[in-house]
Amino acid sequence: MALRSRTHASKSIIPLRISLLLLLLSTPPCSSSTIIQHGEAESLLRWKSTLSAAASASPLTTWSPATSSSACSSWRGVTCDAAGHVAELSLPGAGLHGELRALDLAAFPALAKLDLRRNNITAGVVAANVSTRASNLTYLDLSDNAFAGHILDVLPLSPATLQQLSYLNLSSNGLYGPILRSLSAMGKMTVFDVSRNRLNSDIPSELFTNWIELTQFRVQNNSITGSIPPTICNTTKLKYLRLAKNKLTGEIPAEIGRLASLQALELADNFLTGPIPNSVGNLTDLLVMDLFSNGFTGVIPPEIFNLTALRTIDVGTNRLEGEVPASISSLRNLYGLDLSNNRFSGTIPSDLGSRQFVTIVLASNSFSGEFPLTFCQLDSLEILDLSNNHLHGEIPSCLWHLQDLVFMDLSYNSFSGEVPPMSAYPNSSLESVHLANNNLTGGYPMVLKGCKWLIILDLGGNHFTGTIPSWIGTCNPLLRFLILRSNVFNGSIPKELSQLSHLQLLDLAMNNLVGSIPRSFGNFTSMIQPKTELNLPWKVQHHILDGRVDYTYTDRIGINWKRQNHTFQGTVALMAGIDLSSNYLSNEIPSELCNLESMRFLNLSRNHLSGIIPKEIGNLKILESLDFSWNELSGSIPSSISNSMSLSSLNLSNNHLSGEIPSGYQLRTLADPSIYSNNFGLCGFPLNISCSDGSNSTSALIGGSTDSQELEILSWFYSVLAGLVFGFWLWFGVLLLFEPWRFAFFGQVDHLQKKIMQKICCMYAKSE
Ligand SMILES: *[C@@H]1O[C@H](CO)[C@@H](O)[C@H](O)[C@H]1NC(C)=O
Ligand SMILES: *[C@@H]1O[C@H](CO)[C@@H](O)[C@H](O)[C@H]1NC(C)=O
Ligand SMILES: *[C@@H]1O[C@H](CO)[C@@H](O)[C@H](O)[C@H]1NC(C)=O
Ligand SMILES: *[C@@H]1O[C@H](CO)[C@@H](O)[C@H](O)[C@H]1NC(C)=O
Ligand SMILES: *[C@@H]1O[C@H](CO)[C@@H](O)[C@H](O)[C@H]1NC(C)=O
Ligand SMILES: *[C@@H]1O[C@H](CO)[C@@H](O)[C@H](O)[C@H]1NC(C)=O
Ligand SMILES: *[C@@H]1O[C@H](CO)[C@@H](O)[C@H](O)[C@H]1NC(C)=O
Ligand SMILES: *[C@@H]1O[C@H](CO)[C@@H](O)[C@H](O)[C@H]1NC(C)=O
Ligand SMILES: *[C@@H]1O[C@H](CO)[C@@H](O)[C@H](O)[C@H]1NC(C)=O
Ligand SMILES: *[C@@H]1O[C@H](CO)[C@@H](O)[C@H](O)[C@H]1NC(C)=O
Ligand SMILES: *[C@@H]1O[C@H](CO)[C@@H](O)[C@H](O)[C@H]1NC(C)=O
Ligand SMILES: *[C@@H]1O[C@H](CO)[C@@H](O)[C@H](O)[C@H]1NC(C)=O
Numbered sequence: 001m002a003l004r005s006r007t008h009a010s011k012s013i014i015p016l017r018i019s020l021l022l023l024l025l026s027t028p029p030c031s032s033s034t035i036i037q038h039g040e041a042e043s044l045l046r047w048k049s050t051l052s053a054a055a056s057a058s059p060l061t062t063w064s065p066a067t068s069s070s071a072c073s074s075w076r077g078v079t080c081d082a083a084g085h086v087a088e089l090s091l092p093g094a095g096l097h098g099e100l101r102a103l104d105l106a107a108f109p110a111l112a113k114l115d116l117r118r119n120n121i122t123a124g125v126v127a128a129n130v131s132t133r134a135s136n137l138t139y140l141d142l143s144d145n146a147f148a149g150h151i152l153d154v155l156p157l158s159p160a161t162l163q164q165l166s167y168l169n170l171s172s173n174g175l176y177g178p179i180l181r182s183l184s185a186m187g188k189m190t191v192f193d194v195s196r197n198r199l200n201s202d203i204p205s206e207l208f209t210n211w212i213e214l215t216q217f218r219v220q221n222n223s224i225t226g227s228i229p230p231t232i233c234n235t236t237k238l239k240y241l242r243l244a245k246n247k248l249t250g251e252i253p254a255e256i257g258r259l260a261s262l263q264a265l266e267l268a269d270n271f272l273t274g275p276i277p278n279s280v281g282n283l284t285d286l287l288v289m290d291l292f293s294n295g296f297t298g299v300i301p302p303e304i305f306n307l308t309a310l311r312t313i314d315v316g317t318n319r320l321e322g323e324v325p326a327s328i329s330s331l332r333n334l335y336g337l338d339l340s341n342n343r344f345s346g347t348i349p350s351d352l353g354s355r356q357f358v359t360i361v362l363a364s365n366s367f368s369g370e371f372p373l374t375f376c377q378l379d380s381l382e383i384l385d386l387s388n389n390h391l392h393g394e395i396p397s398c399l400w401h402l403q404d405l406v407f408m409d410l411s412y413n414s415f416s417g418e419v420p421p422m423s424a425y426p427n428s429s430l431e432s433v434h435l436a437n438n439n440l441t442g443g444y445p446m447v448l449k450g451c452k453w454l455i456i457l458d459l460g461g462n463h464f465t466g467t468i469p470s471w472i473g474t475c476n477p478l479l480r481f482l483i484l485r486s487n488v489f490n491g492s493i494p495k496e497l498s499q500l501s502h503l504q505l506l507d508l509a510m511n512n513l514v515g516s517i518p519r520s521f522g523n524f525t526s527m528i529q530p531k532t533e534l535n536l537p538w539k540v541q542h543h544i545l546d547g548r549v550d551y552t553y554t555d556r557i558g559i560n561w562k563r564q565n566h567t568f569q570g571t572v573a574l575m576a577g578i579d580l581s582s583n584y585l586s587n588e589i590p591s592e593l594c595n596l597e598s599m600r601f602l603n604l605s606r607n608h609l610s611g612i613i614p615k616e617i618g619n620l621k622i623l624e625s626l627d628f629s630w631n632e633l634s635g636s637i638p639s640s641i642s643n644s645m646s647l648s649s650l651n652l653s654n655n656h657l658s659g660e661i662p663s664g665y666q667l668r669t670l671a672d673p674s675i676y677s678n679n680f681g682l683c684g685f686p687l688n689i690s691c692s693d694g695s696n697s698t699s700a701l702i703g704g705s706t707d708s709q710e711l712e713i714l715s716w717f718y719s720v721l722a723g724l725v726f727g728f729w730l731w732f733g734v735l736l737l738f739e740p741w742r743f744a745f746f747g748q749v750d751h752l753q754k755k756i757m758q759k760i761c762c763m764y765a766k767s768e
Contacts, residue, residue, distance in 0.1 A: 035084050036086070037083070037085050040107055041068035041075075043108070044089075045064075048063050050102040052097050058094050058096070059075075059091060060077075060091075062076045063075045063078075072086075077089060077090050077091040085109060085111075086108045087111065087112050088111070088113040088115075090113065090114075090115040091119070092119075093119065094119060096116065096121055097120040097121070098121060099121065099122055099123065100122070100124055100154075100156060101156050105137070109136065110136050113137075113139040114137060114139065114142075115141040116142055122148065123147050123148070123149060123154040135160060135161055137157070139165075140155075140167065140168050140169070142169065143169040144173070145173055146174065147170065147173040147175060148176070150177040150180075151194065151199075162183075162185060163187060163188065165188060166191070166213065167191045168191070168193065171197070174197065176197065176200065177200065179202075179219070183204075183207060184206040184210040184211065185210070187210050190214060190216070192217055192218065193216065194219055194222070195221050195222070196221045196222075197222050198223060199222040200223040200224065201225065205231040208234050209231050209234060212235065213237060214235040216240040216242075217232070217241055219243060219246065220245050220266065221245040222246055223247055224246040225246075225247045225249070227249055227251070228248060228250065229253075230253035232259075233255035233256055233257075234258075236259060236260060238259050238261060239262060239264070239285075240262075240266075241262060241264065241265055241266065241267075243266065245268065246269075247270065248272055249270075249271045250273070250274075251277075254279050256279055256283070257280065258282070259283060260282065260284070260285070261285055262286055263285050263286060263288065264288040264290075265286060265288065265289050266290040267294065268291065268314070276301055276320075280301060280304055280307075281302075281306055282303075283307060284307060284309065286307050286309060286310055287309055287310060287312075288310075289310060289315075290312070292314045292315070292316045292338070293317040294317075294318055295318060296320055298321070299321060299322035300320060300322065302327065305331060306327075309333060312335055312336035313331075313336070313337050313339075314338040315339060316338040316341050316342070317342070318342055321343040323344070324348065324349055325349070326349045326350075329349065329351045329352060332355075333356065334352070334356065335357060335359070336360075336361075337361065340361045340365070344362070344367060345365070347368060350373070350374055351372075352372070352375075355379070357380060357381050358380050358382050360375070360378075360384050360385070360386075361383065361385040363385045363386065363389070363409065365388075366389065368392070369391065369392075370391065370392060371391060371393060371394070373396055373398070375399065376398035376399055376401070378402065381402050381404060382429075383405075383406060384407065387409040387410065387411045387434065388412040388413075389413055390414060391414065392413070392415060393415065393416070394417035394418075395410060397420040397422065400450075403429060408433050410438065411435060411436040411458065412436070412438075414438060416438065416439040416440060417440065417442075418440070418441055419435075419446075420447075422446065422450075428450050431453050431454060431455045431478075432455060433454065433456065435458065435462065436460040436462070436483070437461035438461070440459075440463065443464065443466035444459075444464060444467070452477065452478070454478060455478050455480050456480065456555055457476070458558070459484050460484065461486045462486075463488055464484070464488065465487070465488045465489065466490070467489065467490060468491065470497075472497060472500070473494070473498070473499035474496070476500070477499070477501075479502060479503055480502045480503060480526065481503075482505065482506050482507070483507040483558070484508050485511070487510075488512060489508070490511070490512040491513065493515065493517065493585075495520045497518070497521075498521055502526045504577075505577060506524075507559065507578075507579040509581040510581070513583040514583070514586070516585065516586065517580065517585055518590070521578070522590065522591075522593060522595040522596065526576070526598075527576050527577075527599055529598055559577075559579075560579060563649070574600075575600060576596075576598045577601035577603075577625075578599065578601075578604075579602075580603070580604050581605040581606050581627065583607050584607065586609065587609065588610065589633075590614075591614035594619045596620070599622075599623055601624060601626070603625070603626075603627040604631065606629070606630040606631075608632060610631070610634065611633065612633065612634060612638075615638040616640065618639075618640025618642065619640070620644055621643060621646070622644075622645075623644045623646060624647060624648050626644070627649070627651045628651070629652060630654045633656060634656040634658070635658070637659065638662070641662055641667065642664040642666065646666070647666045647667070648666075650667075652675060652679070653674060653675055654679075657680065657681075658681035661682055661685060661687065673686045673688070
């Protein structure tokens, strides 16, 4: 999948890297001629001998007794001061596997910086006689290693050394237990990062009364409880406050306004409640405000719209209300705005101010009024989601000229009118277009002819008329999901659709289509190989603060799945199938459809299909839902159908089928007789008609058409029961709740994907 990224330079901030560099420069410069102090090289060699599985490319291969006298200049990762003492040991990502306690820190009196990040180092056994003196250590980076245990247990440092530390990074280890009150003794602390661990205490309020130099407090992705201590507002040099993905409760302390240097306020994914305090309006340096997924109530304080430095505002998935004031137009530096999933109302301000927007997500609120025309001036816009509001009027044609727009979701509104025809088709970047469930009219939108990157198109639930154009096959060659259901399309299905070699989902249900199902559909190559990837994340990157800000979005698709409307999200890329139900299609079911072995559903119900059910139907081995009801199919049910081991929803009722119902395997679980009702002469299980004793003259005409609706509902319940046993995980995959939108800060790009994996694996395990 094409992944576009933009590189907006952030001009007005000094990136963290530079400040770290300054910190590094403050360590003594290395002089290549110095002889290493007696004992220090030996200590390093002793430590090396305890490390195992060091890769051959490891910097440690340069550490040898032969060169130990020139260790300062020839050993990689070792930097000495003028006196020949080791001042810095820096071995990031060196493939080291061993214990930190095996390194005798007491041997290095001048060691100021120790950087062992991205290795496989553990704390090691506590030995009482090991000295923990490393009195000059100020910078300690042990992030991304295998340290497990309580914070102080993993640090082989004396209290005196701890008091010297100004940079401590223990991110991405296996730390658990509390953040100890006694850590407040680290009075020089400037950067404290224990993110991505399993720490599970409150945040001790004492920390902040003592850490007056603190600039970064990063504890995101732990299990931290309790509330945000108001004392945090004493650390007035604080720039980054990262508390996301914890279990924090309570309110944002009103004193937050005292953090005058704050640039990033990240509180997403907690259980915080109450209003956003007005004092946030004091944070004039604020660049990132991420309050996503909490329980905040009330309105966005108007003072926030005075914070002109702001780059992103994410208050999605809360219980906020009120209107968005016109004063938002003073935020001229905004790249991203996410107000989704709240109770905002009123019109969308006609001018959002910034011309630099990359993402605008206002979905699932109660916004009304017309499409704001100024959006057409947002030349950098890549993601626009206005779905699920009460917007009306026409969709302006200028929208289609936004060259960078990748994702557009205007579904579930009341937009009307035609998608205007264009003289020239803009060279569009669009990959995902959702216009479903509006009141759109006119022919199939010609503008889509210019969308050669299109992957997802959902036009369902509108009043589009005319024929389905055959150019889709050539103009949108990457299309994977094509949903035109519930419109007024007529004519026949163009056989050229089969040129869509990536197509995995075709939904043309509930139109006025006539003619046969094209035999060429057997050539949908993407429905032949089972899908393995999990989701379709759209990513956009901004450069803010010291790193990337990734916006991750998992696309969603509405599918009528086992007779229910479902929104698939996350699992969507696994879904494959064809729904042509409720049209006027006639002639036979092409046996070529049975080539499409990765289909999970096939719905051809409510047409005028005749002839027999293809005997190869059993080739569809992972089919979970098959509906041929309300057609004119005759002959017997092919016995191969019992090869579809995942089949949990079957409906063959209201046809002209006869003969014995095949038995065996999964079919035994489909015990609801109504799925075979209203046929000419079916017999055998689950009908009460046996096939051998000549009683087939009574035929299987059970359930007159008056009862058929009731029976259908009944059969649905049966299929759910069957689905609990087989094909379970996909069914439940549907019910997984995903955060539709995420501003994923600083290298947490694939977290949705991981989450999906975890949830699915867990579901799967439970089902077994
Ligand atoms: C400790 O480090 C500082 C700089 O961080 C340096 O000036 C000082 O000389 C070092 N002390 C010793 C004993 O090496
Ligand atoms: C780290 O070491 C453990 C064994 O102590 C091993 O199972 C694991 O695979 C190692 N991890 C990496 C990334 O090398
Ligand atoms: C610590 O004590 C153990 C045994 O008491 C000894 O084998 C080891 O060498 C000692 N370590 C140091 C660094 O003195
Ligand atoms: C801490 O280490 C992690 C992983 O190495 C890194 O991503 C993060 O930026 C570091 N934190 C700080 C504050 O530098
Ligand atoms: C949170 O931390 C755990 C443990 O380190 C890790 O497995 C998980 O992937 C992290 N989640 C995110 C979203 O970073
Ligand atoms: C720290 O903050 C608390 C509460 O906000 C306050 O009572 C206390 O006086 C402050 N301490 C200092 C040293 O500023
Ligand atoms: C806002 O800032 C001003 C001056 O910087 C300060 O006096 C005031 O107390 C702050 N307000 C809050 C609510 O922190
Ligand atoms: C925004 O700032 C202007 C001038 O700096 C001030 O007059 C106005 O009251 C502020 N608005 C809010 C809501 O704080
Ligand atoms: C759709 O448009 C028709 C007229 O074009 C109008 O009568 C109808 O009320 C509209 N429906 C909705 C839901 O807006
Ligand atoms: C399917 O594709 C094959 C090879 O690409 C082609 O020979 C065949 O004619 C196609 N079948 C139909 C029905 O279009
Ligand atoms: C599915 O959605 C369509 C249109 O939104 C609606 O007409 C239909 O009744 C829904 N079906 C079910 C089973 O909810
Ligand atoms: C039962 O069905 C078979 C085959 O369909 C037919 O040959 C036979 O005559 C039927 N028996 C009766 C009693 O109608």
